[in-house]
Amino acid sequence: MSDDRVLIAGAGPVGLVAAAHLAGAGVPVTVFEQGSGLSEESRASTFHPPTLDMLDTLGATESLIAQGLKAPAFQYRTKKHGLLAEFDFAAIADATRHPYRVQCEQSKLTRILYDRMRGHPNFDLQFDSTVAGVSQTASGVEITIERNGHTERHAGRYAIGADGASSIVRRSLGVEFEGFTWPDRLLVVSTPFDFHSVIPGLTSVNYVADPERWYFLLQIPGLWRVMFLVNEDASDERVQTREFAQTLMSGVVPGISNYEIDHITLYKVHQRVAKTFNVGRAFLAGDAAHINNPLGGMGMNGGIHDAANLAQRIAAVWKGETPESELERYDKQRRLVTLEYIQKYTIQNKKNLESSGDEFRESLAAIKADAARTHDYLMRVSMITSLARAEELG
Ligand SMILES: Cc1cc2nc3c(=O)[nH]c(=O)nc-3n(C[C@H](O)[C@H](O)[C@H](O)COP(=O)(O)OP(=O)(O)OC[C@H]3O[C@@H](n4cnc5c(N)ncnc54)[C@H](O)[C@@H]3O)c2cc1C
Secondary structure (H helix, E strand, C coil), X not given: CCCCCEEEECCCHHHHHHHHHHHHXXXXXXXXXXXXXXXXXXXXXXXXXHHHHHHHHCCCHHHHHHHCEEECEEEEEECCCEEEEEEEHHHHCCCCCCCCEEECCHHHHHHHHHHHHCCCCCEEEECCCEEEEEEECCCCEEEEEEECCEEEEEEECEEEXXXXXXXXXXXXXXXXXXXXXXXXXXXXXXXXXXXXXXXXXXXXXXXXXXXXXXXXXXXXXXEEEEEEEECCCCCHHHHCCHHHHHHHHCCCCCCCCCCCCCEEEEEEEEEEEECCCEECCEEECHHHCEECCCCCCCHHHHHHHHHHHHHHHHHHHHCCCCCHHHHHHXXXXXXXXXXXXXXXXXXXXXXXXXXXXXXXXXXXXXXXXXXXXXXXXXXXXCCHHHHHHHHHCC
16 A cells, blocks of 8 residues: 555544545545444434535435434523524525434444545545554654554654544643633533423524523434533442433423433533644644534534535645645634634634523524524524635635
């Protein structure tokens, strides 16, 4: 196998989107994944309109829609006021081919992409291969892999670290992960309970503000995921018990308790951005480059936007269409919009949900009352504005 290829650490949604773009554009790639198969973890479940547009160019959107749920609208509520506002993505049908969110687990996307790419002559995915470090050479990069107790070295022209929040690529490049970790933790409880049957007019995506216990409700095929922020002084073990989860769930719909629970998962919540997304011929993308709270569903979506931006740039340089200096624009564009949009608005979304909802209600009412403001608002929450801003950065 030729060494003239792009080496990618991690076969999560970001690594596989980068690989599919590159291989499809004629650039040979090898993806190294530490797991013995694709991750089954259910984390991201919301795909935004421009992400669906991008995945469509890889032939993945139709299958994602078939395996997920279309969510044309979302709602904000408070425990105190009930429904505050509902927004319908039809208002931005002029700006996207997919004016809705798709609710589908990220583990379905990775399987769709892998099934499409398997057997492609430019695509190689190696499981049980843990990336242990990356170094720069005179003509490219070298990645060290640990596999079956052996250490191997693989040369390539470029490297992409898409190896998640604890990225070895980022550490090995000596890039700082600036930011902070919230003291509170996120508890995700999944239930097959049909919330539509007890909350009239409920949409598949709902954010419920409350100063004491906010939560959000997300529907995926066959399940609802209820996400709570846990700030009490209880151990991780205690928080993940069914008893604790039932106590939180009993606050969702008055009079309903003792839910059937499928999964309980606890996460730490961070807001961090790598000091740079690019060192020499190595790049960082997705959670390896930035992590944020899940309010607004911007982590994986932003990572897919990184992957598309970077892969298209590398492909253009590979084919001699643009000079190598064009690659510098990846860091310039994607790091800035991560700070200006993803970090800023996920923090703002958390503040809104932690509030009493009084001011939030007024600001949402003002947006709803004005068609131009509604359009701008939906362009922002669907992340189309952040992509336009990246382009503006030249
Ligand atoms: C509860 C929850 C809900 C979320 N909901 C949303 C949402 O709705 N929308 C959204 O946009 N985002 C959401 N996110 C964030 C989203 O899950 C992440 O942003 C996304 O998984 C990032 O994808 P990635 O490919 O960068 O990293 P990952 O998904 O972490 O994938 C990294 C891959 O690299 C592999 N790997 C790691 N280290 C190595 C190594 N050394 N060598 C080789 N392979 C390695 C891992 O095994 C894994 O397969 C949510 C997160 C949580 C916790």
